[in-house]
Amino acid sequence: MSRFKKFEEVEEKESLFRDENIFGVDHVPANLSEIKCRDQEIDSVVKQTVKLIKKRVRMELYISGTTGIGKTYVVKGVLEEAKREYKNLKSAWVNCKKLYPLTPYQFYSQIYEQLGRTRISGLSANEMRKKFLSLIEEVPFVLVIDEVDILTSENPRENQAGLLYDLIQDQVSLILISNVFDWVGDTGDMRLASRMKSNRLDFEDYSRDEMFRVLNFVIGKGLKNGVITNDILREISYLTVERLMCDVRKGKNLIYASVQEAMKEDAKTVTSAHMEKARENVRGITLTQILGNFTEMERLALAGYVSLRRSPHEREQPATTSKMHKFFLQNCRRHNVKPVDETQMKNYLSRLEGSKIIYHEVKSYETRGRTNVHFSDYNVKDLDIALLKNGVISGSGVTDLGVKLGGKETAEDILKMRYGEQ
Ligand SMILES: Nc1ncnc2c1ncn2[C@@H]1O[C@H](COP(=O)(O)OP(=O)(O)O)[C@@H](O)[C@H]1O
């Protein structure tokens, strides 16, 4: 036996993992049986795909639902399966979060590349669009635009909704996936809004039982037998639904971190104590990272809410967006950013809501009135720290101790003042 093989075996024997890949963020199902509790949603997508292939009926599907509940996973799974079934089907996938810069030219170029062509430079966006269209004239083709709400929230002035409308006019089959419930309504584009009403597929959050079944599949594939007992898994499922905003990705992270805690102690099974320890670690890291993915305006909008909640007079009052806006203006001034009015500020709340950091009371289904805002799971302090770590100061320079640093303080100074060494 080679020296390497010997250690490889030791590694394997000691690890509690069977397959770590399933814990990755971009994990895709190998086939449809790897998707749990989403039969209806799978069927909706399958049905439209069959219509497209057999009858050439154009597909247009608006999928929405909060973060980490299987939207991307289901659509990827169905399309991959469909391509195995129907060899002529083609598809392309644009994730707006990963597309930089977010311009029509980039957009069409990326699709063009995914269709197996090499990128052509020196063309206009419109020329690129024509090139792309010429490739899909004769074949059934679906374009998935994932995290599509970013198209409109990042770049509202360029009216990227126009890009979507062009795709519709060009008869391209579309699956649009969004974390925001009503992002089209937010853009004020009525042409899109009316289409979205009739072709939407809303993913509901998982119940505790469903979460158990989903996570049970994850550990069955990812861990060796018996590492997590049913009791512990039930606890993790409960936590994921009630405290981690029903985000399967967070549930998977928690499992992964819990197993690592167990391995640190050479334990063969995960205990509640391992899980609690893991939970503390997972929470702190993810929040700072999540905020890092937001635009400055989105962070400032959140800081407006944090400031409001930090204020002693306001702490117990309902947080309305108009009060929030006052603090938002202060924060913009402090950060030398040109402020926007309350309506526009509300647009920046959409993505925070999609990430389940905040939620608002739903006054009516149609308008989704954002009158009262609440935190989902995080407390003021955690959010304030995460904002400060991202360089955003919420509220004035007056610290909790009543000390003022003269307006020259940095986020780091404030972090130290408010919370000591971090
Ligand atoms: N129904 C499910 N069955 C199995 N795994 C799931 C299911 N739903 C979510 N997951 C897991 O959670 C991860 C996150 O889901 P994803 O589809 O990326 O969320 P989003 O809704 O934000 O697009 C997936 O990579 C997958 O591992």
Ligand SMILES: [Mg+2]
């Ligand atoms: Mg997704």
